[in-house]
Amino acid sequence: MNTNNNVYTVIYTTVIVVLVAALLAFVSQSLKAKQEANEKADTISQMLTAAGYATKADLEKLGNTAVLAKYDEEIDEAFVIDLNGKKLRELEGNDVYSPKQLKRQNYNIKGGPNKTGEPEIPVFIFKNGRTVVPIYGAGLWGPIWGYISFNPDHATMGGAYFDHESETAGLGAKIKDDPSFQAEFVGEKAHFADANVIEIVKGGAPKDAQGKSVVDNKIDAITGATMTSNGLDAAIDTWLAAYAKYFLGLTKCECEED
Numbered sequence: 001m002n003t004n005n006n007v008y009t010v011i012y013t014t015v016i017v018v019l020v021a022a023l024l025a026f027v028s029q030s031l032k033a034k035q036e037a038n039e040k041a042d043t044i045s046q047m048l049t050a051a052g053y054a055t056k057a058d059l060e061k062l063g064n065t066a067v068l069a070k071y072d073e074e075i076d077e078a079f080v081i082d083l084n085g086k087k088l089r090e091l092e093g094n095d096v097y098s099p100k101q102l103k104r105q106n107y108n109i110k111g112g113p114n115k116t117g118e119p120e121i122p123v124f125i126f127k128n129g130r131t132v133v134p135i136y137g138a139g140l141w142g143p144i145w146g147y148i149s150f151n152p153d154h155a156t157m158g159g160a161y162f163d164h165e166s167e168t169a170g171l172g173a174k175i176k177d178d179p180s181f182q183a184e185f186v187g188e189k190a191h192f193a194d195a196n197v198i199e200i201v202k203g204g205a206p207k208d209a210q211g212k213s214v215v216d217n218k219i220d221a222i223t224g225a226t227m228t229s230n231g232l233d234a235a236i237d238t239w240l241a242a243y244a245k246y247f248l249g250l251t252k253c254e255c256e257e258d
Helices: 006-050 056-062 064-074 099-110 179-183 226-242 244-257
Strands: 075-081 087-090 121-126 131-138 143-150 157-164 199-201 218-220
Touching (some): 064 075, 099 226, 157 179, 226 244
Antiparallel strands (some): 075 121, 131 143
8 A cells, every 4th residue: 555645544533442442441431439439438528628637738648449438337327308398308328429420400590591300409417416408609710519517406517528529729729729718617606587698708707896706697798709709608698598498498497386
């Protein structure tokens, strides 16, 4: 065959492309199970961190198998609800919502052309009495997500952990990298009956003469990361509003029992 003509060039190029595509597909498929296991363990680590069991760094040191075992040991109940707070189904084993699943539910909560169905959002109740729920939204450069835990009063936050895809290092990335920012959520209250369930604002809550916050649902925004802070604020409000009827229903039931 004449290697200098166009037919040879086309055939050669086609064969190389097909071989490379096949190789990439094989590698991707081979690594898929491991990638999914890593993603699940990372998601569970974030939830356990928000629930107050350990720091994210300490959980990562344990390895995937130990993290999954810790979750199985500490989870009391996991299920999916609708926007009315009605339980739809149980989540079996260590079935947890990945960021991709949260993205889909974010579309469903907001409605619009990307909606794929009615919202089905997860609730995770741990044996230490804390209830963990996810949040998802848009940061400056990409998606942001995370988990917030609530104490048995169903209003006061016990912890939080946030993650991102591509926020600016040293600025927006602090939602993940700065433990002091996440610690600000501890002890604050979610105002489920209000439009702004939680507010992330510059300066945080106003202080009284003794230096104590006079409002219990305001978090100090990250300096120099206004867009990321605003995105996280919007994500938290959107998702916690979706959980409002569930948490308010729990509070009402407890008041009636008292």
